[in-house]
Amino acid sequence: MKNILSVLLITIFAILTSNSSAQNVTIPLRFDKYYTYAEINEAIKALNKAYPDLTEAVFVGKSDENREIWALEINNKLTGNKLSKPGVYVDGNIHGNEIQASEVVLYFADYLLKNYKINPEIKKLVDKNAYYLIPTVNVDGRYHFMKDANHSSMNRGLRIPKDDDRDGLFDEDFADDLDGDGNICQMRKKDPFGKYKTDPDEPRVMIRIKDGEKGEWTLLGSEGIDNDNDGQINEDSEGYVDGNRNWGYNWEPNYVQRGSGDFPFSGTGIKAIGNYLNERPNILVVYAFHNTGGMILRVPGSKELSPLNPNDIAVFDNLGEHAEKIIPGYKYLISWKDLYTTYGDFTDFTFGVLGAYSFVGELFKSEDETYSNEPENKKEDEGFSFRENTETQKERLKFNDKVVHGALFKDWTPYKHPVYGDIEIGGWVKLSSRLPHTFMLQDLVHRNASAVIYAASQTPEVSMDIFDVKKLESNLYQVRVRLVNSKIIPTMCYYAIKKNLYPKDILKINGKNIKVVSGGILENSYTNKVNYKEYKPEVQFLTIPGNDKVEFQFLISGNGNVKFDYNSQKAGSVIKTYNLK
Ligand SMILES: [Ca+2]
Ligand SMILES: [Ca+2]
Ligand SMILES: [Ca+2]
Ligand SMILES: [Ca+2]
Ligand SMILES: [Zn+2]
Known part of the structure; x- marks a missing residue:
């Protein structure tokens, strides 16, 4: 009996401890760690459980490898249902390796919720908007990035097998973790004819030789062997379909846009999010x-x-320039012009089809990994480049040595390779180069979430005044209505107006004993110039620019209660009743 009991206890203990992710997720969330795919779903559910009145955990759909994609939605039901408010959508990690993006989204959620009762500004923002948050879009990518051996740029794409080298086999030759340390590092081989030599100040860094200099190293690329024995090493890993080139707007096939997929929305999870x-x-x-x-x-x-409407640019500039100041060192830029051209990308879809002001936040600058008493922003601007120069590498190595004690760089170590013979394996490890060390994560997630919070504070806030009511005859009234938007973002973006993406805002007037005789936009209240609407004057179409107003003038016959009902697809609704007598 005692034995059976202890077996039972051990079994229960094993079941409890095997569900380790549950133990790693506590509310408020922690941001001194990176959450696994499973923990992100746990975190969404835990936030929902901790704040049931303000949140909903919504199942979005499944991925190509059948993992669940979840959203956390934040809305105060007491101030209206979600669709009746401006919607703020935030996601991250559409590129599987870009994992801290999810932490920003989780932090944003956690921050709004934990401050709701104690910070009046946050309370106002929660009460005002509906928030749609998908912390990790590429759930397969995140799962494999964290679980498998990788380097910092691997597992970016979706898990849709593609035959990259056209040999009839699909995803048959990934990189290999030859030394078994959980990282895919670099391979180098001693070679007097190589194009690189050891940096005289820093033996871990190699520099390109100049003409006439003697070489020392040949670089052999990422750690790996020829898994399918076709004479090439690491030539066909996952995909490649890039989730951020697979959206059904300005999409181009693979021969124009690498990674676009066979057709728009071919990614199972991308389509679900669409x-x-x-x-x-x-x-x-x-x-x-x-x-x-x-x-x-x-x-x-x-x-x-391009070009966008100047009024849309002004909105982008306001939000972007504030973000630039909230996150020191980050630059507000135009995607195609300042970076590179992309087709079928997500934010073009959300702007071009949904009519939403859309930004990409490119998190983390490796230049922040300093070992120096010179403030980072005082240093000479080297311009941004994905390829680092050796000086930056050396500075980052000092940071690695002195600040994080070797966590980011694997020293070059001899290895016997089946094809190359005696080589060395070493270099930057998986959780380096594109991600902050966890001690710097808190700062990154807070500042970037604050950039979103600023944008959320600028969604339209519409109020209505009924003014200048005059009795013209016994049963005829002049009524003016003013709709004011006190925030930067207009009730409809100018691109959406131009392309007629969806109906404009509507102002409807009705009442039991009244008839709207005429009405239209009051273009000049001093000269009394009204642009009368010929048919159905009781229904008016409008949009309200940011920090601006739109005024109407109506002639109404009859008397009694009149209802003025403003309704916008993206800016909510305002209803007022006025008694004509
Ligand atoms: Ca292949
Ligand atoms: Ca492939
Ligand atoms: Ca191969
Ligand atoms: Ca092959
Ligand atoms: Zn990316």
Whole structure:
């Protein structure tokens, strides 16, 4: 009996401890660690459980490898249902390796919720908008990036097998963790004819030889062997379909845009998120987080879609320039012009189809990894580049040695390779180069979440005044209505107006004993110039620019209660009743 009991206890203990992710997720969330895919879903559910009145955990759909994609939605039901408010959508990690993007989204959620009762500004923002948050878009990518051996740029794409080298086999030759340390590092071989030599100041760094100099090393690429024995090493890993080139707007086939997939929305999870967005037409602000480079990028992703309307640019500039100041060192840039051209990307879709002001946040600058008493922003601007120079590498190695004690770089170590013979394996490890060390994560997630919070504070806030009511005859009244938007973001973006993406805002007037005789936009209240609407004057169409107003003048016959009903797809609704007597 005693034995059976102890076996039972051990079994229960094993079951409890095997569900280790549950133990790693506590509310408020911690940001001194990176959450695994499973823990992100746990975190969404835990936030929902801790704040049941303000949140909903929504199943979005499944991925190509059948993993679940979840959203956390934040909304105060007491101030209205979600669709009746401006929608703010935030996601991250559409590129599987860009994992800290998810931490920004989780932090944003956790921060709004934990401050709701104690910070009046946050309370106002929660009460005002509906928030749609998908911390990790590429759930397969995140799962494999964290679980498998990788380097910092691997597992970016979706898990849709593609035959990259056209040999009839699909995803048959990934890189290999030859020394079994969980990282895919670099391979180098001693070679007097090599194109590299050891840096005289820093033996871990190699520099390109100049003409006439003697070489020392040949670089052999990422750690790996020829898995399918076709004479090439690491030539066909996962995909390649890039989730951020697979959206059904300005999409181009693979021969124009590498990684675009066979057709738009061929990614199972991408299509699910497309449907999810389509069911939430109130979304007006989008932030999608990536790494790396320290940038806030605005649309468009390709020149064909520019120039944007100057009024839209002014909104982007306001939000982007504030973000630039909130996150020191980050640059607010235009995607196609300042970075490179992309087709079928997510934010072009959310701007071009949904009419939402859309940004990409490129998190993390490796230049922040300093070992220096010189403030980072005082240093000479080297311009941003994905390829680092050796001086930056050396500085980062000092940071690695003195600040994080060797966590980011694997020293070069001899290895016997089946093809190359005696080589060395070493270099930057998986959780380096594009991600902050966890001690710097808190700062990154807070500042970037604050950039989103600023944008959320600028969604339209519409109020209505009924003024200048005059009795003209016994049963005829002049009534003026003013609709004011006190925030930067207009009730409809100018691109959406131009392309007629969806109906404009509507002002409807009705009452039991009244008839709207005439009405239209009051273009000049001093000269009394009204642009009368010929038919159905009781229904008026409008949009309200940011920090601006639109005024109407009506002639109404009859008396009694009149209802003025303003309704906007993205800016909510305002209803007022006025008694004509
Ligand atoms: Ca192949
Ligand atoms: Ca492949
Ligand atoms: Ca091969
Ligand atoms: Ca092959
Ligand atoms: Zn990315």
